[in-house]
Amino acid sequence: MATILIANALTVNEGQSIHQDLLIRNGHIAAVGGDLSGKAADQIIDADGCALFPGMIDDHVHFREPGLTHNTIDRLEEKHRIARQTSFANYSFYLGGANDNIEAIKALDPKQACGVKVFMGASTGNMLVDDPDALEQIFTHSPVIVATHCEDSPTIDENTRRFQAIHGENIPISLHPAIRSEDACYRSTALAVELAGRCNTRLHVLHLSTAKELSLFSSMPLDRKRITAEVCVHHLIFSGTDYRDKGTLIKCNPAIKTEMDRQHLLAALNTGTIDVVGTDHAPHTLAEKQQPYLKAPSGLPLVQHAFVSLLEHVHDGVLTVERVAEKTAHGPARLFEVKERGYLREGYWADLVLVDLNRPTVVDQRPVHYRCGWTPFAGRTFRSTVKATFVSGHLAFIDGKINPEPAGKRLEFER
Incomplete structure (x- = not known):
């Protein structure tokens, strides 16, 4: 494996941003320091004007591989075997909970x-756990x-029936957040x-989408929490007004809600909630995705952007680059107890993303690196560009x- 020197980067790590170099050797971070030009390297990448972050640890993806929803340990290991041969990113998998697999979980x-x-x-899929006894187990x-x-x-079923009584099978997409409503989210999150x-x-509650749910969570330091929360990028950038232009392309579960919800979710990143x-x-x-509302599946392709x-x-002044590193890398590494990843530390694996914060990314449907061939961000210009990962x-x-x-590589956990 090549030894690579990343020179003149703004390293973003553990609450600090420092201009320095980083050396990669044998897959790991061999050194981080002010001037490492004297170190032997097979390749030098000039990162002047770019910020170097620890790689994002995305705790929540559906890559449809192998495309089934079995929930046994043997199937879990099969997914690992497939990923070992095909994955371009590091990986782990959840075991799916079900009404009837408590022994596998134990x-x-x-x-x-x-x-x-x-x-x-x-x-999407058929993984609902609706047996109260199974849930408690x-x-x-x-x-x-x-x-x-x-x-x-x-709650969702009742809302659907109510709007079908008015609109029949032609429910407009704009009613999606009224069907998968604030109340539906809050009731279930409160139960969890x-x-x-x-x-x-x-407990880790995924994809909060409403301001009301935030009241259920603490802003104490992460290391002291037993109950944590995630927000997803689409709930931070889209709001209910975007249904007019994007339609069912941004249909997702839970639904994208109001602008007020979006603003509160953003603020909760800074408070630690x-x-x-x-x-x-x-x-x-x-x-x-372009089918009528009731037939269009929920879900968006999002990892690329x-x-x-x-x-x-960050450009809008709401978050800092240090906060981004905390919520995309440090936090997930600590929350899931991931071994030797999530930080720019000597001896850790070199999972890195190099970003030009001043070079725009103009998004079109090409080049999109998804098999599905489209992105909900088409037509948008972002103010940063990922130079390298x-x-x-x-x-x-x-x-x-x-x-x-x-x-x-398969993630390891320090548990």
Whole structure:
């Protein structure tokens, strides 16, 4: 593996931004310092004018590989075998919670999966856990973090019936946040938090979408929390007014809500109420997404532009680059106890993203690196550009080109 010197970068790490160099050797960060030009290197990348972040640890993606929703440990290991051969990014997987797999959850080695994923509300796929006894068993006995999708299905079903009585099968997309409503989110999230408190669960609630839910979470330091929360990039950049132009392309569960909700979610990143930022990347074909509201699947392809979309809030003065590093790398690494990743530290794996904060990215449908072939950000200009990414010291992407050699490694956990 090549030894690479990244010179003259603004390193963003652990609350500080410092102009210095970083040396990669044998996949790891060998040195971080003011001037490492005397160190031998096979390749030198001049990062003058660019910021160097620890690589984003996205705690929430759906990559559709192998495309099924089995929830056994054997299937979990099969997914790892596939990823080992094909993944361009480092990876781990959740074991899916179900009404009938508590014994598999009890038998799970804490180092085998990042967590147990529980759908407390029906969404894409068929993984709903709606048996109260099964839910309590999972919350009581899971040996790892329980990560929840929180929406109350009875509330959603009632809202759907109410609007079908008015609109028939032609419900407009603008009513999506009224169907998958604030109340549906709050009821389910409140139940998860109550259960976690009663069962002493290590709970992580995914994709908060409303200001009301924030009242259920603490702003105490992450290391003292038993209950944590995630927000996703699309809930930070889109709001209800975007349904007019984007239509079902931005249909997702939970729904994108109001501008007020968006602003409160952003503010919660600074107060510490929300601990990490993820994507909930969930691709579907354009033909599927352009169907009428009731038939169009929920989910957006987001990983390619996630980081530059988040940096828009830095340009707007809402977040700092240090906060971005905290919520995309440090926080997930600590929350999931990921071994030797998430920081720019000597001896850690060299997972890095190099960003030109002053070079715009003009988004079109080409080049989009998704098999689904589209992005909800088409037509948008972001004020930053990702220049390069490194995956375990491997130069995975530079100046718009992806290295065709998969270099992803299975994440290890210090549990």
